[in-house]
Amino acid sequence: MKKKAIGIMSGTSLDAVDIVLCEIEGSYLETQIKELAFKSYSFDEELKHKTLQAISLENASAKDLCSLNFELGYLFADCVNQFLNEHSLTSDEIDFIASHGQTIYHIPQDEKNHIRSTLQLGDGSIISSKTGITTVSNFRTADMALGGQGAPLVPYAEFLMYRDKNKNRAMHNLGGISNLTILNRDCSEASVLAFDTGPANMMIDYSMQQLYHLPYDQNGATARKGQLIRSMYDQIMSKSYFNECPPKSTGRELFGNLYTKSLIDQYMNHKKEDIIHTLTKVTANSIIEAYERFVLKNTPLDEIIFAGGGAYNTYLMELIQTGLPNIKIMRLEDLGFNSQSKEATAFVVLGNETLNGHYNHLLKATGATTYGILGQISPVYKKVKS
Numbered sequence: 001m002k003k004k005a006i007g008i009m010s011g012t013s014l015d016a017v018d019i020v021l022c023e024i025e026g027s028y029l030e031t032q033i034k035e036l037a038f039k040s041y042s043f044d045e046e047l048k049h050k051t052l053q054a055i056s057l058e059n060a061s062a063k064d065l066c067s068l069n070f071e072l073g074y075l076f077a078d079c080v081n082q083f084l085n086e087h088s089l090t091s092d093e094i095d096f097i098a099s100h101g102q103t104i105y106h107i108p109q110d111e112k113n114h115i116r117s118t119l120q121l122g123d124g125s126i127i128s129s130k131t132g133i134t135t136v137s138n139f140r141t142a143d144m145a146l147g148g149q150g151a152p153l154v155p156y157a158e159f160l161m162y163r164d165k166n167k168n169r170a171m172h173n174l175g176g177i178s179n180l181t182i183l184n185r186d187c188s189e190a191s192v193l194a195f196d197t198g199p200a201n202m203m204i205d206y207s208m209q210q211l212y213h214l215p216y217d218q219n220g221a222t223a224r225k226g227q228l229i230r231s232m233y234d235q236i237m238s239k240s241y242f243n244e245c246p247p248k249s250t251g252r253e254l255f256g257n258l259y260t261k262s263l264i265d266q267y268m269n270h271k272k273e274d275i276i277h278t279l280t281k282v283t284a285n286s287i288i289e290a291y292e293r294f295v296l297k298n299t300p301l302d303e304i305i306f307a308g309g310g311a312y313n314t315y316l317m318e319l320i321q322t323g324l325p326n327i328k329i330m331r332l333e334d335l336g337f338n339s340q341s342k343e344a345t346a347f348v349v350l351g352n353e354t355l356n357g358h359y360n361h362l363l364k365a366t367g368a369t370t371y372g373i374l375g376q377i378s379p380v381y382k383k384v385k386s
């Protein structure tokens with residue numbers, strides 16, 4: 001039976017809440033999904049500020065986090081209700097919502113005083129009660145409970161949607177973080193490899209905001225003007241994350257504002273554009289090296305299909321193509337899909353599996369030891385008409 005479903009995605013960049021409407025039927029390899037409508041709602045500035053405060057170690061308080069969980073739930077519900085209005089739809093026409101939530105903190109491996117854990121806020125009950133639509137949320141915790149890193153989760157959906165028996169294909173997302181999924185032409189689940197390579201736009205964005213008061217480096221124009229600061233580059237590239245073998249996932253904890261600020265302070269005497277250039281080279285070269293070290297030795301690739309905002313950074317894309325000259329570089333649009341809605345759509349696939357009772361993660365991608373059904377369901381009580 002065909003279902004109508006809404007996906008909500010709010011990524012690490014905190015730039016927008018993405019809402020997608022899809023038609024979906026089937027499960028696992030039989031899944032058929034079609035995007036019907038998409039819109040990005042800009043993130044409320046005050047809430048963005050509060051979220052960033054909550055994320056930063058110095059400013060986090062339990063009271064703020066408690067409130068934020070509900071405030072984000074209301075924001076996501078408002079976005080869905082606005083979206084339904086704009087498309088003249090009622091909640092009765094939608095079968096379910098799948099919401100990623102806002103990642104506040106992610107600890108993929110045990111640390112000295114903290115255990116593996118992950119926190120996505122935007123409570124599912126708030127979303128379901130304010131929209132009147134059954135909501136599946138909080139996908140990452142079940143994967144962690146089963147021994148995984150809770151990320152990346154999108155590769156499961158990518159495997160269902162984009163595998164191709166004629167091509168060895170990489171799906172690559174350039175959001176705040178850079179993550180890749182390798183889909184082998186044998187189309188077997190066991191051959192899918194996926195991991196986060198490190199930063200994509202996260203460090204560049206923060207530096208543009210601090211140094212130029214601009215949200216990001218439009219088309220990479222600033223980076224293109226600059227030159228490499230060798231010591232800064234070596235310092236970042238020596239981070240142990242780049243040498244770790246997959247499965248691995250990362251986030252703001254390693255490459256966020258605190259770390260980037262410390263670098264800016266240290267290299268303040270250099271030209272601003274040299275700092276942006278160096279960070280862009282770090283993104284490009286850490287991606288190229290991840291392919292060389294962890295992918296190409298086993299799987300020669302025909303193409304890499306990029307999505308996420310960083311795919312619009314033309315300078316970054318040129319650097320990656322130069323470093324991987326034998327691989328065809330494409331954008332998701334070249335396959336007829338919308339790259340902006342990709343992650344929200346992936347969560348529709350994951351939510352559909354939750355409701356179908358099918359597992360919805362790849363053990364090799366997250367490192368989980370046992371399959372599970374990810375996602376918590378917040379149902380809506382509907383009085384049966386007598």
Ligand SMILES: Nc1ncnc2c1ncn2[C@@H]1O[C@H](COP(=O)(O)OP(=O)(O)OP(=O)(O)O)[C@@H](O)[C@H]1O
Nearest residue numbers: 011012013175176177201216219308309310312313
């Ligand atoms: N024209 C452009 N030139 C350069 N960079 C761009 C351009 N358009 C978007 N971006 C970058 O893309 C970012 C937003 O990307 P996206 O929305 O894919 O991230 P996200 O989904 O929040 O992150 P993640 O996938 O890590 O959770 C912006 O912050 C900016 O850095």
Ligand SMILES: CC(=O)N[C@H]1[C@@H]2OC[C@@H](O2)[C@@H](O)[C@@H]1O[C@H](C)C(=O)O
Nearest residue numbers: 103106151152153154155177179249
């Ligand atoms: C903990 C967390 O929110 N991780 C995100 C983040 O953004 C990109 C990368 O880091 C990836 O690991 C993940 O998101 C995507 C949607 C995923 O789970 O596949």
